[in-house]
Amino acid sequence: MPKTQYADYSEARNLLVSYHQKPSIKLRNKLVKLHSGLVRKIAHQFSHQCTEPYEDLEQIGYLGLIRAIERFDPSQGYAFSSFAVPYIRGEILHFLRDRACAIKIPRRWQEIYNQGQKVRKKLTSSLGRCPTDIEIACCLQVSIQEWLDCKLAIQNRITLSLDTTVVHHVDCPITLGEALADPRSTSLQQQEEDRQQLQGAMSQMEEKTRIAVELVFLKELSRKEAAQHIGTSPMTVTRYLQRGKVQLVNLLQAPALAAGA
Incomplete structure (x- = not known):
């Protein structure tokens, strides 16, 4: 994994622990600088899908990164990049929606x-x-x-117009805007619940299978890049992913089956 593309893991980890224990603007700014490449990468991806300037998308992405830094708990043991990406993407997507940007x-x-x-x-x-x-x-x-x-x-x-009436009461009709939950809080809550469920399932997987799934499905590396990181062949990574898919489905289904029993 090129050091120019990703922040040094140990330095970033130590700063995240320090910030979690005693937050400060100085530490937060250092963390933002270390992970700026993550924001730029995501902003570039979105710049090809909408008409908004890249610079605006990048600035909005930094807001998502700051939110992620403020909410990240290093004691949970998962990668910060995996935690931060939904916040950065979510912030940009909400910006595009609010601006009524015609996304391609x-x-x-x-x-x-x-x-x-x-x-x-x-x-x-x-x-x-x-x-x-x-x-x-x-x-x-x-x-x-x-x-x-x-x-x-x-x-x-x-x-849809937020003034559209969705529930008809004689004295008090309810519009779509009044009935909708706050999309940002709902989206972030669902993402956090999904993340916790996925993290719990992945913690029960075999180590190399778990690493392959995390690199390809969560960090979005290619199978060749994942193979280089693990020290194996792309074909073996493919087998890990196939095995991991079956294990994840079984592990994620288990709580639902137990609840229904």
């Missing part, structure tokens, strides 16, 4: 979304409940964040 939906995202709807129906039938976003992403063999981005991008194409 990539063909790949349209295909993933369409396949996801088929997978959702199939899993609903087999599980007897609505599948989680993590389960859908695993079946599609894409990262959970890419699946969430696809969903939000497609949903943002549908425009």
Whole structure:
């Protein structure tokens, strides 16, 4: 993993621990600088999908990074980059939605979304409940964040007036705007619940299988890059991913089955 692309792990980790114990603007600014490459990478990705200037997307992305730094708990044991990406992406997506920016939906995202709807129906039938976003992403063999981005991008194409009446009371009609929950808090809460569920399942997996799943599905590295990181071949990484997919589905289904018993 090139040092120019990613912050030095040990330095960043020590700073995150220090900030969690005693927050300060000075430490936060150091952490922002160390992880600025993450913001730039995500901003570049979005700059090809909308008409907003890259510089604006980058600045908004830093707000998401700061939120992630303030909320990250190093004692949980998971990678900060995996924790920060949803906050950075989410901040940019909310900015684009609020600006009513016409997002160009990539063909790949349209295909993933369409396949996801088929997978959702199939899993609903087999599980007897609505599948989680993590389960859908695993079946599609894409990262959970890419699946969430696809969903939000497609949903943002549908425009509804917030003044539309959705519940009719004689004296007090309720509009769509009044009925909707705060999308930011709802989205972040769902992402946090999914992250905790995924982290718990992954902690029970075999080490190399877990590492391969984290590198490819969460950190979005290529299989070749993951193979170099693990010290094996891309073919072996593929086998780890296939094994990991089966293990994750079984582990994620177990709590639901136990609750229904």
